[in-house]
Amino acid sequence: MSAQPESQSRSWWPTIGCGALVLFVGSQLWVLSTTRWGAPRKPSIAQLQCVHLAKAIKVYCELPDNKQGTLPTVPRDLPQPPWGGQTLLENGEADLIDPWGRPYEFEFRTLPDATRFILVRTTAPDGTPITQYGIGPNAEPRH
Secondary structure (H helix, E strand, O other): OOOOOHHHHOOOHHHHHHHHHHHHHHHHHHHHHHOOOOHHHHHHHHHHHHHHHHHHHHHHHHOOOOOOOOOOOOHHHOOOOOOOOOOOOOOHHHHHEOOOOOEOEEEEEEOOOOOEEEEEEEEOOOOOEEEOOEEHHHHOOOO
16 A cells, blocks of 8 residues: 555545535525524614614714713714714614614613713513613623
8 A cells, every 4th residue: 555645635624624614604594594584683683783882982982072081961962973073873863773763772870980881772672671781681781
């Protein structure tokens, strides 16, 4: 029996890698094709939008025109900063509306160390709380 050169003995790795990739992509396509779009997705969309709004609030506080680094006083301050300038939201005021057509709420909170922050929240029609921290029992921040 003759020994194979090392390059030939490793030639099956690309085949296995391609096969694994095909299986992965196929499984993802199957999941996407069998997933019901709509109601179950809305809480996740709302939670992601809460995250985006929380990031916009952080940017708002760090803008050079916001000399004191204050938090926005109302949600409309994000698409229309009080000092003027560009919107902080990709879709303007439309980003302030949750998937069920209600406005997101901002709640001022204070941590034990006196740090203030805004909790961005909404509630699903079934009463499930949603914030930038999570959905349901995970909606409350753990600072």
